[in-house]
Amino acid sequence: MDFRDIEPLTAFRRTAPASDMSRRQFVKLTTLAGAGLTLGLALPGCSPRSGGTANEGLVMPFVQIDPDDTVTVICKQLEAGQGVWTGLTAIVADELDAAWNQMRVIDAPAKVPTYGNLAFNPKGLIQGTGGSTSVANSWMQLRQAGATARAMLVAAAAKRWSAAPGSITVSNGVVSHQASGRSASFGALAADAAQVPVPEHVELKHPSQFTIIGRKHLPRLDARAKSEGRERYAIDVMLPGMMTAVVLRPRRFGAKVASFDATQAKAHPGVVDVVEIPSGVAVVGRDTWSAWKGRDLLKVNWDESGAEKRGTAQLLEYFRRLADGNDALTAVEHGDVDAALERAHRRIEADFEFPYLAHAPMETLTAVCRLSADHCEIWAGCQFQTIDQANAAKVTGLKPDQVDINTLAAGGTFGRRANFESDYIVEVAAIAKATGGRYPVRLIWTREDDIQHGRYRPLNLHRIAAGISPEGKVAFRQRVVGQSIMAGAPWGSPHGVDPSAVEGNAAEEYDLQAARVTWTDPKVGIPVLWWRSVGHSHMAFSKEVIIDELAEAAGKDPVAFRLELLGTHPRQAAALKLAAEKAGWDRPFPQGHGRGRGVAVHQSFNSVVAQVAEVTVSGNDITVDRVVCAVDCGIAVTPSVIEAQMQSGIGYGLSAALWGAITLTDGRVDQTNFDDYRVARINQMPKIEVYIVPSPNAPTGVGEPGTPPIAPAVANAVRAATGLRLRRLPFDLASARRERKT
Numbered sequence: 001m002d003f004r005d006i007e008p009l010t011a012f013r014r015t016a017p018a019s020d021m022s023r024r025q026f027v028k029l030t031t032l033a034g035a036g037l038t039l040g041l042a043l044p045g046c047s048p049r050s051g052g053t054a055n056e057g058l059v060m061p062f063v064q065i066d067p068d069d070t071v072t073v074i075c076k077q078l079e080a081g082q083g084v085w086t087g088l089t090a091i092v093a094d095e096l097d098a099a100w101n102q103m104r105v106i107d108a109p110a111k112v113p114t115y116g117n118l119a120f121n122p123k124g125l126i127q128g129t130g131g132s133t134s135v136a137n138s139w140m141q142l143r144q145a146g147a148t149a150r151a152m153l154v155a156a157a158a159k160r161w162s163a164a165p166g167s168i169t170v171s172n173g174v175v176s177h178q179a180s181g182r183s184a185s186f187g188a189l190a191a192d193a194a195q196v197p198v199p200e201h202v203e204l205k206h207p208s209q210f211t212i213i214g215r216k217h218l219p220r221l222d223a224r225a226k227s228e229g230r231e232r233y234a235i236d237v238m239l240p241g242m243m244t245a246v247v248l249r250p251r252r253f254g255a256k257v258a259s260f261d262a263t264q265a266k267a268h269p270g271v272v273d274v275v276e277i278p279s280g281v282a283v284v285g286r287d288t289w290s291a292w293k294g295r296d297l298l299k300v301n302w303d304e305s306g307a308e309k310r311g312t313a314q315l316l317e318y319f320r321r322l323a324d325g326n327d328a329l330t331a332v333e334h335g336d337v338d339a340a341l342e343r344a345h346r347r348i349e350a351d352f353e354f355p356y357l358a359h360a361p362m363e364t365l366t367a368v369c370r371l372s373a374d375h376c377e378i379w380a381g382c383q384f385q386t387i388d389q390a391n392a393a394k395v396t397g398l399k400p401d402q403v404d405i406n407t408l409a410a411g412g413t414f415g416r417r418a419n420f421e422s423d424y425i426v427e428v429a430a431i432a433k434a435t436g437g438r439y440p441v442r443l444i445w446t447r448e449d450d451i452q453h454g455r456y457r458p459l460n461l462h463r464i465a466a467g468i469s470p471e472g473k474v475a476f477r478q479r480v481v482g483q484s485i486m487a488g489a490p491w492g493s494p495h496g497v498d499p500s501a502v503e504g505n506a507a508e509e510y511d512l513q514a515a516r517v518t519w520t521d522p523k524v525g526i527p528v529l530w531w532r533s534v535g536h537s538h539m540a541f542s543k544e545v546i547i548d549e550l551a552e553a554a555g556k557d558p559v560a561f562r563l564e565l566l567g568t569h570p571r572q573a574a575a576l577k578l579a580a581e582k583a584g585w586d587r588p589f590p591q592g593h594g595r596g597r598g599v600a601v602h603q604s605f606n607s608v609v610a611q612v613a614e615v616t617v618s619g620n621d622i623t624v625d626r627v628v629c630a631v632d633c634g635i636a637v638t639p640s641v642i643e644a645q646m647q648s649g650i651g652y653g654l655s656a657a658l659w660g661a662i663t664l665t666d667g668r669v670d671q672t673n674f675d676d677y678r679v680a681r682i683n684q685m686p687k688i689e690v691y692i693v694p695s696p697n698a699p700t701g702v703g704e705p706g707t708p709p710i711a712p713a714v715a716n717a718v719r720a721a722t723g724l725r726l727r728r729l730p731f732d733l734a735s736a737r738r739e740r741k742t
Contacts, residue, residue, distance in 0.1 A: 069187035076115035083641035095146030099173035110405035132605035132701020156192035275434035308525030335514025340475035344467025356662035357457035363411025371437035381410025383417035457531030473513035544712035583612035596721025605701030649706025
């Protein structure tokens with residue numbers, strides 16, 4: 001299927017609300033919105049909703065205003081903890097001049113183009129969340145929605161009071177006419193506003209007029225429900241007669257079921273069904289425990305003829321051979337890099353190694369499916385609704401418009417739920433199909449399933465040669481060997497350079513005399529997927545470590561050296577200066593005490609983040625004491641959410657830098673749970689200070705850009721403290737010391 005040309009999907013059914021909106025209210029909303037006002041891309045020419053009663057309120061695809069003064073924003077993006085429910089609602093509330101305490105939010109149904117992601121497809125033909133695009137792609141769309149609703153309320157008030165629209169003001173959820181002393185709430189005017197023609201053009205606020213956008217400590221709309229345990233996730237869905245399923249999958253990727261014996265599993269109390277599906281064998285039980293115990297009793301013979309059987313050491317050796325060869329695609333080339341390196345006054349050559357990484361969100365993959373002969377309904381924290389809808393339709397033999405996706409909150413994702421195969425959605429749909437749709441099915445992945453059967457950040461090898469000319473010009477040659485993520489995409493050329501493999505390279509980030517970046521896609525049977533910040537997660541590390549080493553070779557301060565190379569990158573320079581100033585970069589630590597300070601700056605997802613890390617090294621242990629982070633993400637819609645996302649990204653990247661690695665032995669993943677796939681504990685987190693660079697520009701991403709700079713900043717700090725060069729992740733000081741001796 002070519003998702004560039006996908007037909008608009010028409011399913012528009014109830015989704016689980018993120019507020020206390022009733023089922024009746026939501027059904028009314030979706031029914032009216034399907035035939036009513038369309039705000040967003042196609043505002044001009046829309047007709048007002050007709051056929052409503054006087055107390056129905058104002059209903060449109062992105063905004064609903066009820067008679068009780070509640071304003072509900074219909075959110076097309078997945079809330080996975082990153083704060084989009086709050087951020088997107090704030091955009092509408094500000095243009096509407098609503099009071100924050102009257103705002104609510106619910107998840108949009110799977111419906112394109114109405115709820116399509118405009119960053120993924122300009123026509124809105126793909127609904128999904130990712131790439132730190134939620135606020136950026138919704139910014140103008142939701143501003144227009146809020147401003148249009150406001151204009152219609154004003155028009156309704158002007159008609160009711162026989163006043164000029166220009167004499168009417170709106171503030172804090174109240175519409176007023178100062179000359180007559182009249183005022184009315186949104187709810188009181190909503191029904192009349194619904195009968196007003198939709199204006200083709202509305203005036204948007206100047207940023208200086210924002211009252212909610214940019215407000216510090218704006219209360220998150222999901223905070224209370226989550227802290228009180230009332231938020232609904234897929235595991236909380238309870239349907240009449242529902243069963244729970246788990247799947248036994250092969251230990252080696254690419255293996256398939258040859259045969260299985262379910263005699264003992266079926267005999268276990270509580271086990272209802274055992275069925276084969278494409279990914280393995282599913283055990284269905286009346287409860288989770290029964291399904292788990294039944295799976296333990298399964299006997300499966302696996303066909304491993306097509307399985308990946310190499311371990312990490314063999315794969316890295318294969319990658320090195322590829323790096324030695326000439327089979328590569330050129331991603332970037334300008335200037336004569338070979339000649340520039342020959343003339344270099346100082347030169348550095350290095351290999352960087354990056355392991356596979358699991359996403360490891362706190363909520364493992366879970367989904368519920370109810371299937372009938374002509375309808376499939378799914379509840380999950382879906383990240384790619386349109387693709388999930390199409391894949392579920394394919395496995396059940398239905399059409400996409402016969403599949404309803406009920407998007408729920410997700411307990412983290414970091415890209416894991418956004419895969420082209422919709423693996424966990426396809427699994428639950430396949431189980432429902434195999435069991436004849438006799439009962440709803442809830443599929444649960446265990447933590448071990450998540451770690452051992454995931455889709456990982458690709459294993460990568462970077463081979464870099466960089467040099468400085470006597471005039472201080474930098475040449476940079478980089479060979480990248482790493483699996484393609486986009487090769488599995490339903491769009492794009494499989495023979496071209498995968499942009500996610502080489503994004504954020506030095507030629508994009510600095511003013512270089514000459515550069516060449518080439519890429520080779522190795523043939524490996526390990527499934528890979530974008531991981532928080534995708535290619536930037538490894539590219540920023542090798543780039544910023546080499547730049548730091550070049551500064552040392554040139555005898556220059558690392559911040560000053562970078563600033564010399566950022567002449568055409570003012571945003572990077574500004575963020576770097578701010579981070580250095582706030583960190584006290586001009587006050588270096590005394591030498592010989594195991595303390596060091598390191599810096600890194602990187603642009604990803606149209607945002608710039610600079611970080612300064614302070615570390616203490618004791619023996620082979622690294623303690624990150626403090627991180628100062630400066631971020632330029634355009635207009636700061638919700639500063640507290642931005643701060644939280646920078647903290648989150650730093651913690652996520654720090655976990656990978658200090659401990660994270662998925663390794664394989666004979667094709668089998670070695671790690672099983674958080675005991676051997678470690679993440680930072682709360683007492684291991686550094687003090688983090690976040691500073692937002694003031695900007696008049698449209699918002700850019702914040703969910704991912706905090707991750708790339710932290711690993712190189714720490715590595716550079718460790719080198720400042722000890723002289724050790726860290727070029728392999730996760731950090732291993734003992735190995736670095738042995739390599740220094742040789």
